[in-house]
Amino acid sequence: xxxxxxxxxxxxxxxxxxxxxxxxxxxxxxxxxxxxxxxxxxxxxxxxxxxxxxxxxxxxxxxxxxxxxxxxxxxxxxxxxxxxxxxxxxxxxxxxxxxxxxxxxxxxxxxxxxxxxxxxxxxxxxxxxxxxxxxxxxxxxxxxxxxxxxxxxxxxxxxxxxxxxxxxxxxxxxxxxxxxxxxxxxxxxxxxxxxxxxxxxxxxxxxxxxxxxxxxxxxxxxxxxxxxxxxxxxxxxxxxxxxxxxxxxxxxxxxxxxxxxxxxxxxxxx
Amino acid sequence: xxxxxxxxxxxxxxxxxxxxxxxxxxxxxxxxxxxxxxxxxxxxxxxxxxxxxxxxxxxxxxxxxxxxxxxxxxxxxxxxxxxxxxxxxxxxxxxxxxxxxxxxxxxxxxxxxxxxxxxxxxxxxxxxxxxxxxxxxxxxxxxxxxxxxxxxxxxxxxxxxxxxxxxxxxxxxxxxxxxxxxxxxxxxxxxxxxxxxxxxxxxxxxxxxxxxxxxxxxxxxxxxxxxxxxxxxxxxxxxxxxxxxxxxxxxxxxxx
Amino acid sequence: xxxxxxxxxxxxxxxxxxxxxxxxxxxxxxxxxxxxxxxxxxxxxxxxxxxxxxxxxxxxxxxxxxxxxxxxxxxxxxxxxxxxxxxxxxxxxxxxxxxxxxxxxxxxxxxxxxxxxxxxxxxxxxxxxxxxxxxxxxxxxxxxxxxxxxxxxxxxxxxxxxxxxxxxxxxxxxxxxxxxxxxxxxxxxxxxxxxxxxxxxxxxxxxxxxxxxxxxxxxxxxxxxxxxxxxxxxxxxxxxxxxxxxxxxxxxxxxxxxxxxxxxxxxxxxxxxxxxxxxxxxxxxxxxxxxxxxxxxxxxxxxxxxxxxxxxxxxxxxxxxxxxxxxxxxxxxxxxxxxxxxxxxx
Numbered sequence: 077x078x079x080x081x082x083x084x085x086x087x088x089x090x091x092x093x094x095x096x097x098x099x100x101x102x103x104x105x106x107x108x109x110x111x112x113x114x115x116x117x118x119x120x121x122x123x124x125x126x127x128x129x130x131x132x133x134x135x136x137x138x139x140x141x142x143x144x145x146x147x148x149x150x151x152x153x154x155x156x157x158x159x160x161x162x163x164x165x166x167x168x169x170x171x172x173x174x175x176x177x178x179x180x181x182x183x184x185x186x187x188x189x190x191x192x193x194x195x196x197x198x199x200x201x202x203x204x205x206x207x208x209x210x211x212x213x214x215x216x217x218x219x220x221x222x223x224x225x226x227x228x229x230x231x232x233x234x235x236x237x238x239x240x241x242x243x244x245x246x247x248x249x250x251x252x253x254x255x256x257x258x259x260x261x262x263x264x265x266x267x268x269x270x271x272x273x274x275x276x277x278x279x280x281x282x283x284x285x286x287x288x289x290x291x292x293x294x295x296x297x298x299x300x301x302x303x304x305x306x307x308x309x310x311x312x313x314x315x316x317x318x319x320x321x322x323x324x325x326x327x328x329x330x331x332x333x334x335x336x337x338x339x340x341x342x343x344x345x346x
Numbered sequence: 347x348x349x350x351x352x353x354x355x356x357x358x359x360x361x362x363x364x365x366x367x368x369x370x371x372x373x374x375x376x377x378x379x380x381x382x383x384x385x386x387x388x389x390x391x392x393x394x395x396x397x398x399x400x401x402x403x404x405x406x407x408x409x410x411x412x413x414x415x416x417x418x419x420x421x422x423x424x425x426x427x428x429x430x431x432x433x434x435x436x437x438x439x440x441x442x443x444x445x446x447x448x449x450x451x452x453x454x455x456x457x458x459x460x461x462x463x464x465x466x467x468x469x470x471x472x473x474x475x476x477x478x479x480x481x482x483x484x485x486x487x488x489x490x491x492x493x494x495x496x497x498x499x500x501x502x503x504x505x506x507x508x509x510x511x512x513x514x515x516x517x518x519x520x521x522x523x524x525x526x527x528x529x530x531x532x533x534x535x536x537x538x539x540x541x542x543x544x545x546x547x548x549x550x551x552x553x554x555x556x557x558x559x560x561x562x563x564x565x566x567x568x569x570x571x572x573x574x575x576x577x578x579x580x581x582x583x584x585x586x587x588x589x590x591x592x593x594x595x596x597x598x599x600x601x602x
Numbered sequence: 603x604x605x606x607x608x609x610x611x612x613x614x615x616x617x618x619x620x621x622x623x624x625x626x627x628x629x630x631x632x633x634x635x636x637x638x639x640x641x642x643x644x645x646x647x648x649x650x651x652x653x654x655x656x657x658x659x660x661x662x663x664x665x666x667x668x669x670x671x672x673x674x675x676x677x678x679x680x681x682x683x684x685x686x687x688x689x690x691x692x693x694x695x696x697x698x699x700x701x702x703x704x705x706x707x708x709x710x711x712x713x714x715x716x717x718x719x720x721x722x723x724x725x726x727x728x729x730x731x732x733x734x735x736x737x738x739x740x741x742x743x744x745x746x747x748x749x750x751x752x753x754x755x756x757x758x759x760x761x762x763x764x765x766x767x768x769x770x771x772x773x774x775x776x777x778x779x780x781x782x783x784x785x786x787x788x789x790x791x792x793x794x795x796x797x798x799x800x801x802x803x804x805x806x807x808x809x810x811x812x813x814x815x816x817x818x819x820x821x822x823x824x825x826x827x828x829x830x831x832x833x834x835x836x837x838x839x840x841x842x843x844x845x846x847x848x849x850x851x852x853x854x855x856x857x858x859x860x861x862x863x864x865x866x867x868x869x870x871x872x873x874x875x876x877x878x879x880x881x882x883x884x885x886x887x888x889x890x891x892x893x894x895x896x897x898x899x900x901x902x903x904x905x906x907x908x909x910x911x912x913x914x915x916x917x918x919x920x921x922x923x924x925x926x927x928x929x930x931x932x933x934x935x936x937x938x939x940x941x942x943x944x945x946x947x948x
Contacts, residue, residue, distance in 0.1 A: 226364070320460070
């Protein structure tokens with residue numbers, strides 16, 4: 077009895093609350109306010125204002141990912157080269173901010189970048205002109221990097237940690253110096269972690285709406301903000317749905333590419 | 347050694363970057379004045395105001411109750427779901443696994459608006475119940491993915507052995523399968539709990555009627571500008587999280 | 603009445619007929635082995651008897667009653683699984699007691715039965731041990747104890763000795779046979795190891811591709827294989843094509859030889875089987891075959907010698923060695939030429 081019917085709540089729940097919503101959104105994306113079918117919503121994608129926002133979303137997400145990779149990779153690498161007790165301590169230190177509420181971490185920067193914030197306080201202490209750092213794209217990128225850095229570091233650190241020390245020793249035995257060991261052995265083997273880190277950074281970054289909202293203040297809107305506005309402010313659910321589908325499409329494409337590099341059977345968490 | 351210095355310096359600088367904002371948050375929670383640029387004296391009054399703020403306290407209550415309910419319900423649904431996926435033939439299995447993974451791949455905002463659209467379609471009022479349903483929905487996949495590997499790791503034929511020895515399928519599940527996968531069940535429940543506590547985007551779209559969770563409360567306050575009550579809240583949360591992580595790590599050390 | 607009857611039993615997976623309309627009856631107090639290569643259907647048949655796989659066609663009767671409508675947890679049959687399937691979260695005592703607890707025996711009863719089983723399998727005192735602390739052989743015996751403590755009418759064993767090393771396997775074979783005789787219940791054993799089957803069984807059922815090839819006692823199977831498959835699978839064989847010229851005369855590669863088989867059509871195409879141990883090296887006078895030695899391999903118990911005669915390669919088992927390239931004369935008695943009908947491919 078249990079064998080046959082135990083899975084029913086799961087199946088029903090998933091169909092009603094996962095599949096059905098997607099179908100509804102798809103329906104909205106291909107219809108207009110009067111109920112007729114149309115791809116006009118998708119055509120809006122090419123409207124220069126929207127295209128602009130899409131471009132900005134992509135460039136912010138790409139820049140965020142690049143900076144996270146640039147600063148994160150060396151950290152992941154170095155964390156594997158310290159004493160084991162230090163290493164464990166650093167891992168806890170790295171994970172702690174991830175457990176802090178995302179909004180609090182973002183809000184923290186309001187206090188730093190704001191007109192009356194820490195940076196300006198320091199600047200005016202030195203009699204330097206105060207800056208308007210808030211509500212700029214740069215600020216958004218800084219805060220995004222801050223939020224996503226641990227997500228980039230952790231997978232790379234884990235993969236590098238798993239590299240069999242024997243392989244490194246074998247390379248050294250065959251005459252490779254430190255630089256060669258890195259470029260020929262460690263870096264290539266760390267790539268699955270890099271791919272993982274990129275997908276855990278780029279995908280949330282491109283669909284992010286909290287950071288551009290709080291830090292960008294409406295001046296640096298990304299796709300997420302646009303979608304929010306359609307649904308909550310402008311009641312143009314059809315456009316919002318179409319934009320959502322475009323976002324999902326972007327995600328699917330990225331996932332497809334990252335899947336080329338991984339070969340797990342699906343059914344595990346990392 | 348010369349090599350040590352750049353490495354240690356780099357590590358220090360990056361962690362400084364990661365922690366400075368948090369340190370400022372904590373330090374200025376004790377600031378008498380409102381703005382971080384201006385230290386006007388030591389005070390606990392923001393903490394007092396935090397606990398007196400009804401909106402925040404009710405948001406906290408909502409957050410905790412939803413997290414507890416969502417993690418329990420999603421764990422139960424996910425447990426039986428994982429077990430029936432486990433016993434399926436490969437074609438329906440693959441399909442169900444793919445559907446299960448959809449909420450994991452979907453960006454938060456798409457999950458949020460699509461659930462909102464669903465609730466409106468079903469003529470449901472947005473509020474506590476819809477937020478709870480939304481939380482359960484995004485937790486279930488994580489529960490399933492925590493439990494499936496443990497099911498796969500079970501010794502081969504163990505369920506058939508239980509049946510062979512006289513156990514009905516239900517008895518086999520509770521006496522043999524459940525004890526085996528319990529670590530996965532607990533992990534899944536904990537992950538669900540953590541995700542639920544921390545969620546913002548999906549909650550934002552699926553709630554209404556002034557029912558807030560903590561993240562939404564912080565968001566509304568932050569949108570209006572600086573409020574050191576948030577600093578006080580952050581400090582308290584930081585201490586709790588640090589405490590939890592310390593306990594977890596100390597237990598791990600003890601096991602070794 | 604037969605204890606178990608399989609009638610026209612069939613199972614099809616993904617369009618492939620894994621068990622092909624087989625008929626078999628099994629008696630009480632019998633040690634039956636289903637023997638065959640991987641994929642021949644023996645394990646699937648066993649699982650159908652156990653109730654873990656449902657047949658697509660045919661019947662399984664247990665003491666005359668339809669077994670297929672009874673779920674596995676209600677059958678008076680217990681199974682020893684290939685990888686033991688012991689419950690890791692329970693200790694040895696609780697593993698063995700599992701079936702008894704389900705049936706709600708009294709604690710004192712359970713205690714008596716479990717202790718008796720541990721004695722039977724030679725693991726007294728192991729009650730509190732954890733499963734992962736046991737060796738393969740010990741786990742094996744716990745699995746047997748766990749099944750037998752429920753006093754089933756039939757014990758199914760699915761290649762239980764496969765993971766053990768050779769010496770342990772041979773010891774366990776003897777122990778299992780002794781257990782079966784002492785308990786007086788039916789054991790249905792599945793293996794691909796023909797030596798194992800020959801050692802333990804009262805009856806061997808040889809299977810290939812879902813079809814029963816031959817049923818018989820170990821000596822019958824070994825000495826009188828009914829077709830080329832059985833001859834090839836059991837023991838070493840020389841199998842060559844030949845033509846029955848007439849009764850008691852067979853022709854191989856153009857030469858005729860005396861044999862003892864009758865009942866074939868004149869000039870019928872058949873298979874001839876000669877066991878390597880039935881080929882004896884001799885002098886020119888008594889030679890049935892003459893040829894040149896091609897290969898000599900020392901196998902411990904005997905030498906395995908390959909020689910070629912008239913474009914045909916034969917294998918000899920002999921305690922004497924031979925030189926490669928030397929001429930050799932080989933004698934074969936007429937009754938050691940086994941003639942078999944060609945297996946029709948349908």
